[in-house]
Amino acid sequence: MRSLWVLAVLSLSLYAAEVVQVGDKFKDSGKCKACHSHIVQQWDNSWHAKSHYGNDEYFQKTIDYVARKDNRKSLNTIKIECATCHNPRISVTSTNAEYEAIASLKLDKDSAATKAINNNGISEGINCVVCHNIDQIHDDLPDSKRGINRVSWMKSGTMTGPYADAKSPYHKVEQRDFMDTNPNQLCFVCHANDSSEEGHRFTNMQSEFKSGGKQCVDCHMSPREVGVAATLRDVNGQTHKRLIREHGFKGGHVESMWQGALKVDVRKNARALEVTLVNPQPHALPSGFGSREILIEAQYMSGSKVMKNEVLSLSSHYLSKRGKPTIAHLAVKTTDSVSIAAQGSKTFTLPLQPGADQVVVSVSYRLVNDEVRELLDLKDPIWAKKMVIKKLALKL
Numbered sequence: 013m014r015s016l017w018v019l020a021v022l023s024l025s026l027y028a029a030e031v032v033q034v035g036d037k038f039k040d041s042g043k044c045k046a047c048h049s050h051i052v053q054q055w056d057n058s059w060h061a062k063s064h065y066g067n068d069e070y071f072q073k074t075i076d077y078v079a080r081k082d083n084r085k086s087l088n089t090i091k092i093e094c095a096t097c098h099n100p101r102i103s104v105t106s107t108n109a110e111y112e113a114i115a116s117l118k119l120d121k122d123s124a125a126t127k128a129i130n131n132n133g134i135s136e137g138i139n140c141v142v143c144h145n146i147d148q149i150h151d152d153l154p155d156s157k158r159g160i161n162r163v164s165w166m167k168s169g170t171m172t173g174p175y176a177d178a179k180s181p182y183h184k185v186e187q188r189d190f191m192d193t194n195p196n197q198l199c200f201v202c203h204a205n206d207s208s209e210e211g212h213r214f215t216n217m218q219s220e221f222k223s224g225g226k227q228c229v230d231c232h233m234s235p236r237e238v239g240v241a242a243t244l245r246d247v248n249g250q251t252h253k254r255l256i257r258e259h260g261f262k263g264g265h266v267e268s269m270w271q272g273a274l275k276v277d278v279r280k281n282a283r284a285l286e287v288t289l290v291n292p293q294p295h296a297l298p299s300g301f302g303s304r305e306i307l308i309e310a311q312y313m314s315g316s317k318v319m320k321n322e323v324l325s326l327s328s329h330y331l332s333k334r335g336k337p338t339i340a341h342l343a344v345k346t347t348d349s350v351s352i353a354a355q356g357s358k359t360f361t362l363p364l365q366p367g368a369d370q371v372v373v374s375v376s377y378r379l380v381n382d383e384v385r386e387l388l389d390l391k392d393p394i395w396a397k398k399m400v401i402k403k404l405a406l407k408l
């Protein structure tokens with residue numbers, strides 16, 4: 013019995029996050045530019061490239077807020093926890109009580125953890141050597157183990173990719189299914205679920221996913237199209253034509269992606285206005301990170317005069333252990349959570365306005381709802397921007 017237990021502990025510890033240093037030749041995207049400049053440029057505009065404390069106001073202020081409210085842990089310990097998915101090439105993956113003690117006295121400057129956080133090798137967030145250096149994805153682990161805790165890395169200098177026959181003078185290559193026929197497996201390393209400091213699961217993208225035949229990469233990279241993987245010319249002066257995908261990872265932060273993301277139907281019955289939202293996508297909307305919001309706004313008009321505005325917010329709200337409104341990462345409970353399920357639909361009713369002869373309905377998306385924008389004091393206009401999904405008018 014005891015030996016079984018020891019075996020279990022041993023096999024778990026074998027799977028504990030293992031750090032493999034990335035060699036200087038491969039550390040940052042600048043090293044790939046000479047031959048993959050088009051890919052580097054697309055990725056550089058993506059939010060994967062911004063997923064670091066210094067580059068995303070919402071991420072930074074969330075970390076600061078958690079550290080302020082949760083006085084069991086230092087700011088750096090929270091940063092290391094979040095790095096699990098946001099900066100998975102970090103060289104230290106956990107801290108201990110001894111670290112907390114020296115951090116609280118501000119004597120941690122020379123510690124491995126503090127050096128790891130300040131190392132500029134991780135400032136690119138989810139860069140090339142995150143996805144293309146994964147050797148194996150361990151889907152046999154409990155589903156709460158994500159990011160760095162779910163993968164093992166290649167030896168530095170070997171890139172995993174979709175092609176079995178690629179050759180590069182700069183690095184070794186190996187083909188992997190999660191780069192080719194099964195890319196969802198790669199995305200789900202991080203885009204699967206996340207839990208708060210209190211252990212409350214506030215998002216569950218993998219379990220809500222209903223594949224309609226399309227993969228994440230079909231919509232958030234691009235369909236496979238003819239192009240070149242590398243611009244390097246061979247001995248005959250030729251580049252190699254390949255089927256490739258874009259590396260833009262466009263999603264919620266990109267307004268053009270929202271146009272038509274939901275189908276909207278507006279009807280009037282005897283007592284109310286009915287707005288039906290149909291979601292053709294394979295995951296819920298809003299989804300992913302908590303506190304995203306869909307707004308339904310109805311503007312009642314009489315001629316050209318605005319009589320009344322009705323607004324309905326579809327979002328999630330969270331309570332702290334002290335029973336106060338809080339952010340997802342400190343939640344003990346989700347109080348309400350309104351979203352449209354994958355391949356599902358929902359109808360919402362709004363009161364009619366007597367005397368109105370027309371109503372203009374607009375459905376839009378915001379990255380952060382009012383409550384959380386205020387709690388965190390987010391300043392960049394992008395967090396409050398209404399990205400239009402659909403706008404239509406109905407005669408009453």
Ligand code: HEC
Binds near residue numbers: 051257
């Ligand atoms: C979030 C994960 C992710 C990141 C980050 C990423 N890639 Fe990729 N990359 C992929 C996937 C998935 C494919 C396979 C696409 C397909 O189905 O052909 C791919 C394919 C490629 C290919 C083969 C050509 C193609 O487009 O299919 C090259 C070359 C490549 N990536 C280079 C890079 C470089 C350079 C960077 C950094 C600037 C980078 N990748 C960042 C996931 C990623």
Ligand code: HEC
Binds near residue numbers: 140144180183186254
């Ligand atoms: C000196 C040129 C050069 C540099 C620099 C370079 N590569 Fe490549 N890479 C290539 C060539 C050539 C190929 C093969 C292209 C083909 O077969 O179509 C390739 C292929 C790849 C592939 C696809 C492998 C496969 O088997 O599917 C990936 C992924 C990749 N490179 C990532 C990177 C990353 C990340 C960097 C930066 C750390 C980088 N490369 C730097 C030349 C280069």
Ligand code: HEC
Binds near residue numbers: 068138142
């Ligand atoms: C190592 C973890 C990790 C992996 C693997 C990963 N992502 Fe992400 N992804 C993130 C994080 C973290 C963010 C949020 C970054 C931010 O906003 O600062 C993100 C953001 C995104 C976004 C939102 C962009 C926007 O504009 O709102 C999309 C879309 C996305 N990822 C798609 C994918 C796809 C497709 C794959 C698989 C090919 C993938 N990701 C693999 C961690 C990951």
Ligand code: HEC
Binds near residue numbers: 230301
């Ligand atoms: C059929 C196309 C399609 C597929 C497949 C798909 N998505 Fe999406 N996804 C969308 C659309 C459309 C939106 C809304 C506009 C946007 O954010 O891009 C969206 C939104 C998102 C968002 C932002 C959600 C929010 O409410 O803020 C994330 C994150 C995301 N997708 C990740 C993924 C991941 C990970 C997968 C694979 C498991 C995936 N998507 C598969 C079409 C798709």
Ligand code: HEC
Binds near residue numbers: 070075094341
């Ligand atoms: C299990 C992996 C994982 C861990 C751990 C994780 N995140 Fe994330 N985070 C993601 C993914 C994936 C996204 C993108 C999802 C989306 O856009 O809907 C994201 C997005 C975010 C966003 C939204 C960013 C934006 O630009 O809109 C914030 C804020 C955030 N995370 C904060 C944190 C904080 C703070 C921590 C640590 C306490 C943390 N995350 C830990 C996976 C993770």
